[in-house]
Amino acid sequence: MCSRKYVWLPLIIFLLSACAAPAQTSSAPRTLTVMTHDSFAVSEPVIRAFEQANNVKVTILPSGDAGTALNKAILAKNNPIADVLYGVDNTFLSRALNEDIYQAYASPGLANIPNTFKLDPQNRALPVDYGDVCLNYDKAYFSSKNLAAPQSLEDLLKPEYKSLTVVENPATSSPGLAFLLATIGHFGEDKYLDYWRGLRTNDVRVVNDWNTAYYTEYTRAGGTRPIVVSYSSSPVFELIEAEQPKDGTPAPQLSEPPTAAVVSDGSCFRQIEFVGILKGTKNQDLAQKWIDFMLSPTFQEDMPLQMYVFPVNSGAKLNDTFTKYLINPQITAGVDPQAIADNREAWIQAWTEAVLR
Amino acid sequence: MTAGNAAGNRAGHNARQIDGPPGDQIAVRRSGRRGSWILLTLWLAPLIFLGAFYFYPLAGILSASFARREGNLLSPFLAALTSTSVRSIFAFTVYQAVLSTLLTLLIGLPGAYLIARYDFPGKALLRALTGVPFVLPTLVVGAAFTALLGPAGWINQALMRLFHLSQPPIDFMYTLAAILLAHIFYNTTIVLRMVGDFWSHLDPRLGQAAEMLGATPMQVLRKVTLPLLAPAVAAAALLVFIFDFTSFGVILVLGGPRFATLEVEIYNQTVSLFNLPLAAVLALIQLFFTLLLTIVYTRLAARVTRPLSLRPQRFTLRRLTTIRQRLLAAAYIGLLVLLLVAPLIALAARSVTRVESSTRLPPGQSDQGITGATAQRGGFTLDYYRELNINRRQSLFFTPPATAIGISLLYASATVLMSLALGIPAAWALARSETSWANRAMDPLLMLPLGTSAVTLGLGFIITLSHPPLNMIGSPWLVPLAHTLVAFPFVVRSLTPALRSIRPRLRQAAAVLGANPLRVFRSIDLPLAGRAVLVAATFAFTISLGEFGATAVLARPEYPTVPVAIYRLLGQPGALNYGQALALSTILMAVAMTSMLVIERMRIADVGEF
Numbered sequence: 001m002c003s004r005k006y007v008w009l010p011l012i013i014f015l016l017s018a019c020a021a022p023a024q025t026s027s028a029p030r031t032l033t034v035m036t037h038d039s040f041a042v043s044e045p046v047i048r049a050f051e052q053a054n055n056v057k058v059t060i061l062p063s064g065d066a067g068t069a070l071n072k073a074i075l076a077k078n079n080p081i082a083d084v085l086y087g088v089d090n091t092f093l094s095r096a097l098n099e100d101i102y103q104a105y106a107s108p109g110l111a112n113i114p115n116t117f118k119l120d121p122q123n124r125a126l127p128v129d130y131g132d133v134c135l136n137y138d139k140a141y142f143s144s145k146n147l148a149a150p151q152s153l154e155d156l157l158k159p160e161y162k163s164l165t166v167v168e169n170p171a172t173s174s175p176g177l178a179f180l181l182a183t184i185g186h187f188g189e190d191k192y193l194d195y196w197r198g199l200r201t202n203d204v205r206v207v208n209d210w211n212t213a214y215y216t217e218y219t220r221a222g223g224t225r226p227i228v229v230s231y232s233s234s235p236v237f238e239l240i241e242a243e244q245p246k247d248g249t250p251a252p253q254l255s256e257p258p259t260a261a262v263v264s265d266g267s268c269f270r271q272i273e274f275v276g277i278l279k280g281t282k283n284q285d286l287a288q289k290w291i292d293f294m295l296s297p298t299f300q301e302d303m304p305l306q307m308y309v310f311p312v313n314s315g316a317k318l319n320d321t322f323t324k325y326l327i328n329p330q331i332t333a334g335v336d337p338q339a340i341a342d343n344r345e346a347w348i349q350a351w352t353e354a355v356l357r
Numbered sequence: 358m359t360a361g362n363a364a365g366n367r368a369g370h371n372a373r374q375i376d377g378p379p380g381d382q383i384a385v386r387r388s389g390r391r392g393s394w395i396l397l398t399l400w401l402a403p404l405i406f407l408g409a410f411y412f413y414p415l416a417g418i419l420s421a422s423f424a425r426r427e428g429n430l431l432s433p434f435l436a437a438l439t440s441t442s443v444r445s446i447f448a449f450t451v452y453q454a455v456l457s458t459l460l461t462l463l464i465g466l467p468g469a470y471l472i473a474r475y476d477f478p479g480k481a482l483l484r485a486l487t488g489v490p491f492v493l494p495t496l497v498v499g500a501a502f503t504a505l506l507g508p509a510g511w512i513n514q515a516l517m518r519l520f521h522l523s524q525p526p527i528d529f530m531y532t533l534a535a536i537l538l539a540h541i542f543y544n545t546t547i548v549l550r551m552v553g554d555f556w557s558h559l560d561p562r563l564g565q566a567a568e569m570l571g572a573t574p575m576q577v578l579r580k581v582t583l584p585l586l587a588p589a590v591a592a593a594a595l596l597v598f599i600f601d602f603t604s605f606g607v608i609l610v611l612g613g614p615r616f617a618t619l620e621v622e623i624y625n626q627t628v629s630l631f632n633l634p635l636a637a638v639l640a641l642i643q644l645f646f647t648l649l650l651t652i653v654y655t656r657l658a659a660r661v662t663r664p665l666s667l668r669p670q671r672f673t674l675r676r677l678t679t680i681r682q683r684l685l686a687a688a689y690i691g692l693l694v695l696l697l698v699a700p701l702i703a704l705a706a707r708s709v710t711r712v713e714s715s716t717r718l719p720p721g722q723s724d725q726g727i728t729g730a731t732a733q734r735g736g737f738t739l740d741y742y743r744e745l746n747i748n749r750r751q752s753l754f755f756t757p758p759a760t761a762i763g764i765s766l767l768y769a770s771a772t773v774l775m776s777l778a779l780g781i782p783a784a785w786a787l788a789r790s791e792t793s794w795a796n797r798a799m800d801p802l803l804m805l806p807l808g809t810s811a812v813t814l815g816l817g818f819i820i821t822l823s824h825p826p827l828n829m830i831g832s833p834w835l836v837p838l839a840h841t842l843v844a845f846p847f848v849v850r851s852l853t854p855a856l857r858s859i860r861p862r863l864r865q866a867a868a869v870l871g872a873n874p875l876r877v878f879r880s881i882d883l884p885l886a887g888r889a890v891l892v893a894a895t896f897a898f899t900i901s902l903g904e905f906g907a908t909a910v911l912a913r914p915e916y917p918t919v920p921v922a923i924y925r926l927l928g929q930p931g932a933l934n935y936g937q938a939l940a941l942s943t944i945l946m947a948v949a950m951t952s953m954l955v956i957e958r959m960r961i962a963d964v965g966e967f
Contacts, residue, residue: 033831038909039928043751059831060753062914064815067628072819075421081823081830095631169614171629207531208609211496211927215935216503224508234930241931305750308929345630356614 029055032286035073035082035278037066041306042299050293056286066092066174066273073278074099083281084290086128090119090272091177094341097124102276105288109295109313117272117312119337125274128294129309132232132329133178134261134268135165138219141226150227152264153186156199163203166217166225169356171348172208174271179229180351181340182269185333189343193354200355220259232261232268236325237308256325263329270332273309395874396795399786403779403799403845409827410838411806414817421820422637422813433634437642443622447642450618453533454601457540461597462590464541464696465548467689472549473556476674477686485953487697488546488895492903492949493704494920495606496927497942498539501704502611503530511703531613539607542697544597550895551596551851554888555589558855559665561673587661588854595654596850599647599807605906619643623810640810647808651801658854659791665858701946708939711736711932741936742944754914756922758941762948765902765918769952771837772844772901773894779841780848780893785878787849788856803849806842811906818911831913839907844897851896855889856882895956902949919945 029051034040040062051058063069066087073085077099088096096102102124110118110126117127135150142149150156156165168176183192205225207213214230217223220238235257242258261268275294277287293299300311304322311318318326426433437443471477472484490498506512506529513525520526529535563585564577572580583590605620617625619639626636677683748755756764783803787796806814818839823830859882867877883890905920912921919941926938 038924040914042753044753044755045751047753060914061831062909063819064910065628067631068812068815068910071627071631071633072816075418075816075820076823079820079824081819171625172609172614205531206614208614209496212499212610214930215927216500216507220932221935222509223503230930237930238932241929241933306752348629 029057030283030286031057031059032084032283032290033059033061033082034290035061035063035069035085037069037087038062038064039307040087043302043306046298046302049298050290054286054289056289058290070096073101077101077279080278080280082278083283083287084275085278086273086275086294088125088274088276089174090270090274090337091174091181091340091344093119093125093274093337094344096274096276098341101278103279103281103284105277105291107288107291107295109292112313112315113295114312114314119272120274125276126291126295127272127312128275129300129303129307130270130272130312131309132261132263132268132270132332133175133182133229134232134263134329135179136218136228136230136234136259136261138226138259140258141219149260150262152262153183153195153267155262156204156227157195157202159202161202161227163205164225165199165202165227166205166207166213166223167199167229168210168213169206169208170351173210175210175229175231177348178269178271180347181335182267182333184347185269185335186266189339193350196351196355204355206355230261231308232263232328233304233308233310233322233326235259235261235327236322239325240305240321261327263327265329265331266333268329268332269335270329272312393793393795396786396789396793399782400795400799403783403803406779406841406845407802407806410822410842411809411814413827414814414821415809416817417821418813418817419637419641421816422633426634433638437635437638443639446617446619446622449616450602450620451646453536453540453616453618454598454604456533457537457544457601458594458598460537461541461544461601462548462594464693465545465593466552466590468545468549468693469553469556471686471689472553473559474561474673474675475677475682475686477677481954481957483690483693484549484957485950486701487549487693488899488953489701489946489949490542490697491546491899492920492945493701493942494903494905494923495539495610497704497923497938498542498607498700499610500707500939501700502535502539504703504707505700506530506535530611531615533612533616535611536604536607536616538696539611540601540604542700543607544600545693545697547597547600547896548590548593550892551593551854552586552589554851554892555854555858556586557673558888559585559673561675584661585665588658588857591654591658591661592850592854595650595804596807596847598650599804602647603643603808603810605811620810620812624812627812627816636810636813640813643810644805644808647804648801651804651808655797655800665860704939705943705946708741708936708943709737709739711738711740711936738936741933741940744933745937745940754917754925756915756917758919758922758944761917761919761922761941762944764916765920765945765948766952768837768840768908768918769898769901772840773897775837775841776844776848776897777890777894780845780852781890783845784849784852784856785882787853788859788882804846807846815907815910833913833916835911836908836918837901839911840901840904841897843904843907844900847896847900848893851893852886852889855886859885891956895953898952898956899949902945902952919948 040060047058050056061082063072066089069085070088070092073080073082074095085096085101097120104122104124105126106123107126110123113127117130119125119127135153135156137149139149141147147160150161155161167179170177170180180192183195186192187195205217207217210230213225213228214234215221217225218228219226238259239257275291277284277291281287295313297311297313297316300313300316301318303309303311304319310322423430423433468487472480493501502510504510506527508525508528508530510525510529513527516522516526517524559582564581567577567581568574602618603620604618605624608616608618608621619642623636623639623643626632626639677686745758748757783799787800790796818835819830821827822835829835863881863885864877867881868874872880902918903920904918905924908918909921909924912918917925923938923941923945926934926941
């Protein structure tokens with residue numbers, strides 16, 4: 001009987017400590033809060049060096065996928081919960097700029113970034129990284145069937161590629177939307193729906209997220225579709241993230257990517273991710289330092305292996321594996337950012353009507 | 358409301374005559390001045406909790422959303438109500454939820470009977486196994502179902518080999534069937550636990566008496582057992598329905614883009630189209646429907662509940678004696694294993710199977726790409742488990758599995774404590790009186806958090822809990838608080854039928870002998886409802902262990918739970934990351950199962966100790 005009383009003790013302690021506000025001491029480093037999407041990652045030494053150099057504690061606030069994180073920043077506009085927002089990409093950029101959540105900052109780091117990445121002339125949103133969304137295919141599948149691998153978007157309409165492709169839903173997936181934009185840039189606004197109707201006739205499979213496409217439907221993971229919408233870098237990561245058995249058994253070590261990306265002109269869409277200082281921050285000096293840091297070679301060189309995206313800073317060096325195996329598209333499909341801003345919703349809805357209904 | 362009880366339907370009338378004098382019925386509804394004070398005190402903590410962490414964020418996001426509307430306040434409502442696509446989405450949401458709930462009951466009720474009435478080897482294991490799906494992330498379950506029923510899955514492959522077919526015969530993925538099966542997979546445990554545990558305390562002598570008087574087994578079931586079980590069945594069905602009604606991950610991953618529930622559409626409108634006023638209207642429709650359903654349930658539950666002589670479990674359990682009984686039980690357990698356990702096995706098997714293909718390219722092709730190819734795709738490997746402990750990239754947010762498990766268990770324990778601390782007083786208040794205005798007002802409100810769009814409420818947390826008076830963003834307490842919001846209705850629904858069924862005369866006798874209300878609760882209610890408390894604790898525990906949506910957004914990235922760590926791995930390319938995600942999922946299953954077996958053993962106080 002007696003012991004039952006103490007069952008409540010941890011709860012009381014728990015609730016009391018929940019109510020107590022964290023005490024702040026004056027000598028402690030200041031805190032910088034960085035709001036990001038869930039995919040944010042960084043090496044520990046890289047961020048610790050920044051913290052030490054600036055006597056700051058960086059708090060990362062992952063806030064859902066890129067769209068959700070942006071929505072949160074917009075809704076908390078009058079009462080910003082972070083100093084910096086990272087992760088808005090060029091498909092969401094117009095929403096961020098229209099809602100006026102960023103303050104401009106012309107970071108000195110911009111000097112090393114090619115102009116093609118700078119989509120906001122006022123420097124409210126600064127480019128950090130890019131990734132090219134392209135078709136990927138499983139080499140082993142095509143060689144075992146003695147079938148030529150696809151070389152262009154048009155190839156997917158051929159009868160021999162019937163039922164071989166899986167794509168993501170542009171309404172729920174960011175690579176899915178990027179690929180839709182690639183087809184709009186490639187075929188034009190008046191023809192892209194015809195292309196998609198053709199894909200539908202050729203039994204394209206649509207799933208809601210990249211995970212399901214890549215890890216369930218793609219033949220590499222035991223699915224039935226050897227062509228998938230992913231990134232131009234995915235083949236290199238297949239190589240880097242291949243199994244490296246440490247139990248002494250002879251390893252199926254790959255010396256070349258087992259998959260490849262279709263990088264012909266105009267068949268990929270370039271996603272660029274941006275960072276910006278949120279209006280109303282009380283740590284403007286630190287926020288600016290953080291932006292300089294994200295654009296610096298140290299952070300930029302850390303990104304590929306942490307977040308699977310590539311530096312916009314032309315001074316940043318890439319790991320040998322990338323310089324050896326990464327094949328990026330020469331010319332990506334061009335869609336005017338303003339056109340994306342104006343038509344995003346209408347395009348997604350038209351696509352839904354044509355492909356899903 | 359007493360009218361329904363006084364008149365009673367035929368079955369109810371029968372049951373009451375068997376069970377006890379009608380005096381019990383009237384006494385339970387008499388509450389004096391002192392009674393209503395006690396009720397208010399009991400409701401205080403749940404009210405503060407819901408007010409601060411549910412109504413306040415919800416009001417915040419709804420007002421912020423409607424502030425962004427064009428036109429007057431009615432225009433987003435009109436837009437939603439006149440839209441044919443909203444109407445068809447609503448119809449599909451209800452349709453799939455009704456179907457899923459009926460099927461889940463169909464599968465679950467025989468299991469509840471088996472677990473309640475019979476003792477058989479492996480029963481504890483079966484109970485624990487059927488609870489595991491509750492903790493699994495939908496993406497992983499999608500992978501498990503694909504491994505089992507996908508075009509290249511085991512079943513299709515076996516059928517193709519067996520009947521020499523050239524095409525996989527079962528087209529399962531991205532169909533309504535996949536959605537229904539996944540809902541059954543997730544929710545059968547609710548029926549098994551809530552109904553099974555209530556059933557196990559029903560006095561079998563009631564049915565035996567009816568049989569002695571010449572009733573057939575069917576008649577006993579229809580006229581005695583089912584009416585007595587009704588409160589538990591209704592509570593379980595309500596929870597299952599609300600879960601299916603607000604389904605999100607299952608629809609996205611297993612249903613594919615052709616299917617959309619309200620919750621999916623709320624996400625689309627919020628994130629993809631940024632139409633917050635419409636999203637808010639849809640969230641309100643979902644909420645209103647949940648409220649309506651809960652009100653119906655509360656009225657119904659009050660009508661069908663009657664005080665019973667609950668019996669200790671050891672007096673109600675039998676053994677499977679005849680061959681026919683054993684065969685039926687074996688057939689049913691086989692079905693349950695096929696539906697609920699096979700996907701788990703498929704998942705565990707995939708986590709030790711090499712994903713990486715090492716097929717040599719045919720001659721003529723560049724074959725220098727692959728060297729030393731001896732390990733075959735599909736071969737056995739423990740690499741994924743080993744790799745989990747290695748931080749190759751010195752990543753800031755790397756968390757070894759042991760740490761993630763520790764964090765998950767910590768959050769889950771906190772959730773159990775908090776949801777019991779809030780749920781026990783609430784359930785007790787509900788059980789004391791059905792006519793008090795406080796109860797009638799509070800009861801339907803308790804279910805609202807379950808029927809609320811997680812997308813909407815998540816945004817609400819951000820805009821209201823990020824500044825005084827409740828500045829909590831980044832606080833580790835937010836995670837168990839959010840979990841408690843989901844677990845609390847489960848705790849109340851598991852406890853209330855049991856507490857209501859306790860004969861008021863026992864409480865009255867204790868009170869007459871001088872026991873204060875707390876003493877009455879400790880000496881009468883708690884021992885008699887001990888099993889129900891365990892069931893409630895198990896639900897709270899598993900809900901917290903498996904929760905992903907809120908955790909991903911509220912948890913500090915340096916303290917991820919196991920599901921958050923799984924999703925992190927699933928977001929990255931390469932066989933190694935995928936294998937690790939499956940390995941971690943398997944570890945999560947093992948942790949969930951062990952915990953449930955431990956909780957099973959912690960008998961707080963079974964009726965037997967009374």
